[in-house]
Amino acid sequence: KAGVTQTPRYLIKTRGQQVTLSCSPISGHRSVSWYQQTPGQGLQFLFEYFSETQRNKGNFPGRFSGRQFSNSRSEMNVSTLELGDSALYLCASSLGGTVKNEQYFGPGTRLTVT
Amino acid sequence: GQSLEQPSEVTAVEGAIVQINCTYQTSGFYGLSWYQQHDGGAPTFLSYNALDGLEETGRFSSFLSRSDSYGYLLLQELQMKDSASYFCAVRDTVNRDDKIIFGKGTRLHILP
Numbered sequence: 257k258a259g260v261t262q263t264p265r266y267l268i269k270t271r272g273q274q275v276t277l278s279c280s281p282i283s284g285h286r287s288v289s290w291y292q293q294t295p296g297q298g299l300q301f302l303f304e305y306f307s308e309t310q311r312n313k314g315n316f317p318g319r320f321s322g323r324q325f326s327n328s329r330s331e332m333n334v335s336t337l338e339l340g341d342s343a344l345y346l347c348a349s350s351l352g353g354t355v356k357n358e359q360y361f362g363p364g365t366r367l368t369v370t
Numbered sequence: 371g372q373s374l375e376q377p378s379e380v381t382a383v384e385g386a387i388v389q390i391n392c393t394y395q396t397s398g399f400y401g402l403s404w405y406q407q408h409d410g411g412a413p414t415f416l417s418y419n420a421l422d423g424l425e426e427t428g429r430f431s432s433f434l435s436r437s438d439s440y441g442y443l444l445l446q447e448l449q450m451k452d453s454a455s456y457f458c459a460v461r462d463t464v465n466r467d468d469k470i471i472f473g474k475g476t477r478l479h480i481l482p
Contacts, residue, residue, distance in 0.1 A: 298474035358418060
């Protein structure tokens, strides 16, 4: 079974631009969560989608948004990029509908904002 | 507030045993998980404890005490490939807002 894939793997953007990241979950997984990882803050939860609906949201500004499609693929968008948005963005998929925290992570997208 | 505390770094010798602790403060609680992340890699799931006690998976064991809001990951027969960062995580529910919260990670250094 193929793992979680994320595209692109690396991205360089300029402050003020916007960016869209893509995540394809493991086949059959209906839940996709997004995380921002930085050296100082660790893994911070952005949002979770389940069956095309945003189920939960972390404490990030409205510049961060996402969506999920009917095939469970998900995208996240960051508008008006700031230098502090430079980070590794990870998505994780799970079957959903369970409190077990087992998630399968993709390799991440390394975003650099200059 | 919601928080997970774990040591930032731990050093151990190859072949030895090491314990990585995690204390949590959450409004709700639905189990404690552990993830491993090698440099440049993605986090991978190691274990999950919903009930008190010890769960063993090969060289790795994880323990939970809900009354103490505390858990640990135990790694035995350490190998150089175990050098990585280890994260504890909990699923918390506050005001119907359900999310997984991660600790900031423990960097495990293994000496030959």
